[in-house]
Amino acid sequence: MTRDPIRATSDDARQTARQMLAAMRHAVLAVNDPETGHPHLSKIACQIDAGGVPVALLSGLAVHSRALATDPRAALLVEAPGDRGDPMTWPRLSLQVVAQGVADPAGLRDRWLRAHPKAAVFIDLPDFRFWRLMPQAGFLNAGFGAAFRLTPADLGLS
């Protein structure tokens, strides 16, 4: 008999995931490295825009930007670190995303600088660019045996 480790999605799971996205200031980004076919990982500054979609300000010199320009399929891991106990019991949200370069970043700039004031020194450099990371599917792990699948609607997105 196979045990299904996934629980039915609950309102608690939806609320936890939405709160984690609202509080997000950093995340782990995975992209497809076109040179090797391996996923490539980096830690990035990340927050949601006014519509709840994760946004990142990335340098065009970095591997992740070159990879996203070739293949927009990516993933994001958002963690809610506790201050003690076993880190494997702390909630984390794994998102399958599609990256879109932002053509008009005017509406994002002030919101970004409020959350990331140090970005003022590089936000206007020509090689930095905003990307929207559109969630396609999500997976919330709120500790051993508490795993939930989430749709964009579960995350408050249409």
Place this chain on the structure above:
Amino acid sequence: MTRDPIRATSDDARQTARQMLAAMRHAVLAVNDPETGHPHLSKIACQIDAGGVPVALLSGLAVHSRALATDPRAALLVEAPGDRGDPMTWPRLSLQVVAQGVADPAGLRDRWLRAHPKAAVFIDLPDFRFWRLMPQAGFLNAGFGAAFRLTPADLGLS
């Protein structure tokens, strides 16, 4: 003029990376999801074996195990969290790895249980398996402007 954000690899960078691997108990794993072509992210328990190679004990029910059985190309992100300041300045090590299922886990079991005593309740379940995550290349980011490329030899591996 293009700025190269990568510094020449130093002994300090090699030592920092080796210390981070030796202290590692958890990491973020990225695999290629064969169903979607997206990378897929999860937080895993992970530590090095006696030879310095990262090892993980994974459930066969999880997405990452099914993905690795199809495509062994993966990535690992190891973080060394500080206790204050900007998390984007804390060191992190990004590894390109190839996963290999471990046929004879006898030499790994005791070492794993010393570092992860709670694993005693599931380590002998038939769907759990050890994987070696063989580093092919590494990238150390020790804060803004301090990025280094690392070879397996830089990590103390042959």
